[in-house]
Amino acid sequence: MDLKGLHYFxxxxxxxxxxxxxxxxxxAQPPLSVQIRKLESRLGTALFRRASDGMHLSDAGQALYARAKEALALAEDGFAAARAVAAGSRGHLxxxxxxxxxxxxxxxxxxQLRHRLPGVELQFVEMSVPTYGALLWDVKVNVGLCMPPLLREGVETVPLGREPMVLAVPAGSHLARQxxxxxxxxxGEALISLPVTPQSEGASTVTSLLARHGVQARTAHRVETVHxxxxxxxxxxxxxxxPACAAVGSPRGVVFRPLKNEDASLPVAACWRRDAETPLVRRFVRIAQETLQ
Structure with a gap:
């Protein structure tokens, strides 16, 4: 039984x-009469009683009518949902x-996302340099705010800006007074190093920075995240x-100082798996560009 037959009924x-x-x-009236007769034939019962004042639903027709309207309403809701998802105004991101x-x-x-995508359910997942490649590639996240961007064939990248590099030191350090x-x-100082991966654009930023100034520092620890x-x-x-953005929400007791005569920075980008792109991802990227750049 198709929806058109129910709609006619x-x-x-x-x-x-x-x-x-x-x-x-x-x-025309004759084709519509044929459709009603086909529906009655398929059900094996009359759906209408013909009377002088018009056509009245039979008991079987009454039983079908309410459910037919529900089915048509559900179908229309499904069509509307599909159109909204295709337009990037509804769904899960x-x-x-x-x-x-x-x-x-x-x-x-x-x-901005809440305001411009009110019909979209948003979920946020924290990532790190060691984990964001797998999260993006396995589409466990639809789109990532990455720093640095992921360099991998099949991954789309849209720049959103750059973050200058700064030095984080304890508040009691002599460097904190400068x-x-x-x-x-x-x-010769001890440095806490973030992970380096060949798939991350700008992953060697710190190494290159030190090399430009002929500085050799020792790695005291290598960690996965800025925090x-x-x-x-x-x-x-x-x-x-x-990156300078680490200063926002940083713990008390840590201060941040710009590096003298140095403009080293890390690129920030929206990244997603190209063959998993959706209209919703494209809308997110536009909003991110307009908000962050």
Whole structure:
């Protein structure tokens, strides 16, 4: 049984006349009568009683009528939902974000997403450099706010800006008393290092920065996330060169100083698996560009 047959049946029931229903449906009366007879034949029972004042539903017709209207309403709701998803105005979107970007980016971006995508269910997943490749590739997140962007064939990247690199030091450190810190001051110092992966654009930013200034520092610890690096800085285990956005929401006792005569920075981008792109991902990227750039 198709939806068209149910639609014809409901129209005749509402009009109580095949002729009037045919006018509403912009079709000839004989084909509509044929459709009603086919439906009755398939059900094996009469759906209407013909009377002088029009067509009345039989008991079987009454039973079908309410459910037919529900079925048509559900189908229309399904069609509307499909159109909305195709237009990127409805659905479910899983957004990955690097922890370092959380405090600086999400408070600006999320209200815009709520305002401009009111019919979309948003879910947020924290990512790190060691994990974001698998999360994006396995589509456990639909789109990620990445720093640095993921370099991998099949992954689409749209730039959203850059974050300058700064030095995180304990508040009691002698370097904390300086307004800017020359990179040469890090010679021989202990550094808390973030992960380096060949799939991350700008992954060697810190290494390149130190090399440009002829500085050799020792790696005291290598951690997966910026907040782990800041915890060790606070504990006095060393310094860390981190993106400036890490200062937002950082623990008390850690201060951040610009690097003197140095413009090293990390790119920030929206990344997603190209063959898993949806209209909703495209709408998210547009909103992110307009909000963050």
């Amino acid at each position: 409901v129209e005749v029931a509402d009009a109580r006349s095949v002729g009037k229903a045919a006018l509403r449906l912009h079709m 899983v957004i990955g974000y690097m922890f370092a970007l959380g405090y600086s980016v999400l408070p600006r971006l999320v209200p 307004r800017t810190v020359a990179v040469e001051k890090l010679q 782990s690096a800041l915890a060790l800085v606070l504990a006095g285990e060393g310094y860390a060169i981190v």
